[in-house]
Each structure stands twice: as structure tokens, then as C-alpha cells.
Amino acid sequence: MRNELLSPAEMANADRLAIAAGPLDGYGLMRRAGEAVAAVVLARYPASARVDVMCGPGNNGGDGYVVARLLAEAGVSVALWVTSEPRAGSDAALAAAECRIERRPLSAFQAEPGSLVVDALYGAGLSKPISGDAAKAVQAVTELDLPVVAVDLPSGVSGDGGEVLGSAFRAILTVTFARKKPGHLLLPGRERCGQIVLADIGIRDEIIDELAPQAFENRPGLWIANFPVPAVDAHKYKRGHTSVFSGGPSATGAARLSALAAARSGAGAVTVLSPANAMQVNAAHLTSIMLRKVDAIEDVHDVIADRRPSTFVLGPGFGIGDKARDFTLAVLAGKRQDGGVEGLVLDADGITSFRNAATTLFEAAGRPDAPALVMTPHEGEFGRLFADIAGDKALSKLAKARAAAERSNAVIVYKGADSVIASPDGRAAVNSNGAPWLATAGSGDVLAGSIAGLLAQGMPAFEAACAGVWIHAEAGSRFGPGLIAEDLPLAMVPVLRQLMESTVR
The missing domain is CATH 3.40.1190.20 (Ribokinase)
Structure with missing residues (x-):
């Protein structure tokens, strides 16, 4: 497993480079991401009576629309809650158009005991505190202690530094893509992520190498090539x-x-x-x-x-x-x-x-x-x-x-x-x-x-x-x-x- 950590800005660059290199376009990457999350939900939480999918207006929300569609096609009872419509012509708008589930405003969200929540509101790109309807949704989910699967990063956690911006979901599992972000490992964000699943969505290692990232997860692969092994003829000095x-x-x-x-x-x-x-x-x-x-x-x-x-x-x-x-x-x-x-x-x-x-x-x-x-x-x-x-x-x-x-x-x-x-x-x-x-x-x-x-x-x-x-x-x-x-x-x-x-x- 590779050790690089990508900031949200570097991850956006990786997406752009991958799209330019092909064969997947932006919507292709989004569909891969949504498929990865849906597969995890179906494999790990097959007994969920209902799944509440929350979608924001950007690419994280686009991933959520794919998740909601695939879960519904698999026979899961899905409720879809949205903050606002995606920008016209965006990849998220394409995902929303393919998702035929009734969209309800997040302002009307009502948590129900026994539900599983898929958080696709903001992900790693958030740069300001969560407020308004999103903050109320976080509070409602937290009060009922509902299990949360986060897409990319729990909404409210900074991808750059792991800080909680106002309030944030506490996920039991986070599915992220290509590489982890610093916010997955730095406290208090690390405590909000639960188990982290790293999904391959088609961004090749050569793309990451082109970015030349300078932040890493500290694991043996980072330094094992320099680990000292005594020679047969070694003496103490x-x-x-x-x-x-x-x-x-x-x-x-x-x-x-x-x-x-x-x-x-x-x-x-x-x-x-x-x-x-x-x-x-x-x-x-x-x-x-x-x-x-x-x-x-x-x-x-x-x-x-x-x-x-x-x-x-x-x-x-x-x-x-x-x-x-x-x-x-x-x-x-x-x-x-x-x-x-x-x-x-x-x-x-x-x-x-x-x-x-x-x-x-x-x-x-x-x-x-x-x-x-x-x-x-x-x-x-x-x-x-x-x-x-x-x-x-x-x-x-x-x-x-x-x-x-x-x-x-x-x-x-x-x-x-x-x-x-x-x-x-x-x-x-x-x-x-x-x-x-x-x-x-x-x-x-x-x-x-x-x-x-x-x-x-x-x-x-x-x-x-x-x-x-x-x-x-x-x-x-x-x-x-x-x-x-x-x-x-x-x-x-x-x-x-x-x-x-x-x-x-």
C-alpha cells in the first residue's frame, strides 16, 4: 500500500490529471466512487431497514447520488436528502439526473432509529464551518447515535488538518479514494472517521507520482529501504x-x-x-x-x-x-x-x-x-x-x-x-x-x-x-x-x- 497523503487541493489535481489521461472522464470517476461506497454499505450493513443518503451540491454530493441510486436498485429502502441542486452541467448534475429517487430538502430531515446514514454533504473540500440545515442534521444524527458511513471524509472535518469546523459527523466507517488525506489521520478528525476504507477508483499511481506529494502516512514502507541490517562481519562500532x-x-x-x-x-x-x-x-x-x-x-x-x-x-x-x-x-x-x-x-x-x-x-x-x-x-x-x-x-x-x-x-x-x-x-x-x-x-x-x-x-x-x-x-x-x-x-x-x-x- 502506498504511503502518500494528498491534501484536498492535491486530490483535485489528481482528479484533473486522471481525467486528462483517460479513459475515465469526471463522471466516470464519480460513478466509480459511488460504486465503491455502495458496495461497502451492501457488504457490511445488509440488514439496514433504511438508508438516509445526504447530498451536498458539489462532487461529494454527486458521489452520494450514485450511492443512493445503486442502493435503491439493490432493493434497499433509501431516503434522499439534499441541500440544493448541483450546478447545471456538472458531473454531480449528471449523477443527480440518473438518480430517480425523490429528493427531499435537508431542512426537512427527520432521523429515525435504526437508519443508516450515508454522509455525502461536503467531504474533504469543506473550508468553513458547517451551519444551517447541515448542522441540524449532524445534531439529529448524533443525538440518536445513528451509524454513519462518510463519503471521502465526515462532513465538518477539515481534509487539510483534521480540525472540526463547527460540528461534524462521527462516522463508523469512511470510504475515501486513491489516497488518504491528512484529515483522516490528524486529530480530532481521526476520531471522527471510524474505520477507513481506501478505494481504487482508477487514479493510477503514475498520476500521484506526477504530483510529487510531500506528506505521508508513517508506515514501514516509507523508510524500510533505509532500515539498518547488520552485516555478517559487523562489530559493535x-x-x-x-x-x-x-x-x-x-x-x-x-x-x-x-x-x-x-x-x-x-x-x-x-x-x-x-x-x-x-x-x-x-x-x-x-x-x-x-x-x-x-x-x-x-x-x-x-x-x-x-x-x-x-x-x-x-x-x-x-x-x-x-x-x-x-x-x-x-x-x-x-x-x-x-x-x-x-x-x-x-x-x-x-x-x-x-x-x-x-x-x-x-x-x-x-x-x-x-x-x-x-x-x-x-x-x-x-x-x-x-x-x-x-x-x-x-x-x-x-x-x-x-x-x-x-x-x-x-x-x-x-x-x-x-x-x-x-x-x-x-x-x-x-x-x-x-x-x-x-x-x-x-x-x-x-x-x-x-x-x-x-x-x-x-x-x-x-x-x-x-x-x-x-x-x-x-x-x-x-x-x-x-x-x-x-x-x-x-x-x-x-x-x-x-x-x-x-x-x-
Whole structure:
């Protein structure tokens, strides 16, 4: 399955290109879409006593007219509710002309218990809040808790960003076409879609390739070609060396979680860089993970020169202030060439430490030969570093992550149940396998270490971040209730094994 996400505008372009290429014209594509929805309704809800089909004036409504006609021809009792007539000469008007079912005004809609609703009002193209008769219909359907099958996207959900525009249907199933939209995966839209069925209506992959979309669903197909597989003759340093900065004696656990995750992710060697006063605490809890004293900036330089780590993690439990900033800039001052530092994962306290010095960080990351910077902020940390972007209500989470990545010269992992991973080059991925069990203290520390471990093995920064997020979420989903952060590194093992096996077959 392909991973591209298409914005509503890109989907409209795909339709135009497909029509120009043939053999289907616009109405042909519409009929294919309606046939796909009708087939799903007949297969999954054969016992429905009545189906209420709601049609808007545009192409989404045109799909609905096809659905209504086909259901009626199959013997289903169909009631057809419309907002207004389609524009004369449009594909929707052709669909309406072929549909001989009595059309009733949506203003007269009365919900009936036991009905199934097919929502073909507005779909993904809606750009303003639902109001009037449509809003009343949403309310009536919601109050009776009627099952809804949405055509393309539940009406009221933004296809670009997943926002609910005023009000929106809550579908049990959404049938969309050719490719998913960002609004299918971004919250709160994702919760409104129910199960998503992706239907092929005749828009070929070459058409999508011509659009060159830059947004993707984060699934293994996006990054598996770069997933590290150890060579037969690999030794530990060929598999990369990750170093994790530790906090003081009362805040060492977060760094150890990151270090263990880096090791489980495949880094051949992992070192915890500990202040002197925390060495004994860390030593008591480490076995295969190495330990080194790092108190001053000179120690950081010595580690880079002597041990040549591939990647660093800074932030988990580290503390906020000058030391975090100085250590971060020292790592970013290195050069990637000739076996230098490949990357830095900046998390938690490391991010917050730059709230008043963001430009300094972004300039350091923007040097042509600087190590790759990956930042993993949750919503609060994102706002501290990108206050204006975070506060812009016109931007979706996807757009915010992209803007932040471009500004900071970093790969941004904007965390949450719908984590977005964005690269400075414009590529972005929306994660869709998140689980509520990951909302536990220390989970983010494991994620940071996992990304660093993959980056240490040679994955490019964007792909390493995407893989780390997916593996972390998949491990949490499979483990389920009772998960705590200490469980995650070991829970990643079967996920990693499955990925590894898929690359060597």
C-alpha cells in the first residue's frame, strides 16, 4: 500500500490529471466512487431497514447520488436528502439526473432509529464551518447515535488538518479514494472517521507520482529501504555508538531509559555521559551500557575526540540552563565528515533550555556540515521554542511541524497521539499507530534513544525519526494496558525482529 497523503487541493489535481489521461472522464470517476461506497454499505450493513443518503451540491454530493441510486436498485429502502441542486452541467448534475429517487430538502430531515446514514454533504473540500440545515442534521444524527458511513471524509472535518469546523459527523466507517488525506489521520478528525476504507477508483499511481506529494502516512514502507541490517562481519562500532547525557544523582533514570532504547534499537555501543556526582548511581544500574564522567565542556570535546560517538541524546532528566545549551552547541559544532558526529536528538530539558536562545540553536544546526538535529517536543515544549507557530490557529499540526522544521534546520517530531515528523526539506509524515498506553512518564525518553540508535546505524535523520516513532508506537500498542516506560525497550524487540525479517527475505 502506498504511503502518500494528498491534501484536498492535491486530490483535485489528481482528479484533473486522471481525467486528462483517460479513459475515465469526471463522471466516470464519480460513478466509480459511488460504486465503491455502495458496495461497502451492501457488504457490511445488509440488514439496514433504511438508508438516509445526504447530498451536498458539489462532487461529494454527486458521489452520494450514485450511492443512493445503486442502493435503491439493490432493493434497499433509501431516503434522499439534499441541500440544493448541483450546478447545471456538472458531473454531480449528471449523477443527480440518473438518480430517480425523490429528493427531499435537508431542512426537512427527520432521523429515525435504526437508519443508516450515508454522509455525502461536503467531504474533504469543506473550508468553513458547517451551519444551517447541515448542522441540524449532524445534531439529529448524533443525538440518536445513528451509524454513519462518510463519503471521502465526515462532513465538518477539515481534509487539510483534521480540525472540526463547527460540528461534524462521527462516522463508523469512511470510504475515501486513491489516497488518504491528512484529515483522516490528524486529530480530532481521526476520531471522527471510524474505520477507513481506501478505494481504487482508477487514479493510477503514475498520476500521484506526477504530483510529487510531500506528506505521508508513517508506515514501514516509507523508510524500510533505509532500515539498518547488520552485516555478517559487523562489530559493535560498525553498528554505531550512541552517547546519552545524564542528569544529576536524583535525575538519572531518564538517560538510562534512552540509553537502553538506543541499544535495543541496534546501536552497537552505548555510553551514558554522567556528571561525577551521579557516577555511582548510574554505575549501580548499568551493565552492557558504558559509563563515562562528563562535567564540563572540555569533557564533551574529549568524548567526541576519543570515543567518536555517532549520535548523542541530550535532554532527558538533564536539567534546564546554560550547561544544556553549551553541551548542545558543542555537539553541533562537530563535523559529520570523516567519521564525525552524525546527529543529535534533543528532547525535554534540552529543548526548553533554548526557549530564549532559539536562533543560536537554529543557526548551529544550519551549518552545511553540522550533525543532523532531531528535536522531539511535546505540545508544551513546541510552544516554548516556536511560540508564534504554535499560536497560529490558521495552521494545522502538520503545517506547524513543517514550519518549525524549516525554521530550525532540524527534523521535528511533534509528539502526541497523532505525532507528526517533519523535515526541513518539506517532507512530513503523520503517525497513525499511536496508542493511549504510551501516555506514561519516560515514554518520550525511550523514543529519543530509539531514534538516536537508528541514526547511529546510518539511517538518514528523517527516516530514523519516522522509524523510531512507528516502532515506539507499535511496541506500545502490542504491549497494551499496564505499560510503563521500562517495558518499552524490551517490547520493541518483536517489532524490530519482524522489520528485520521483512528486509532480508
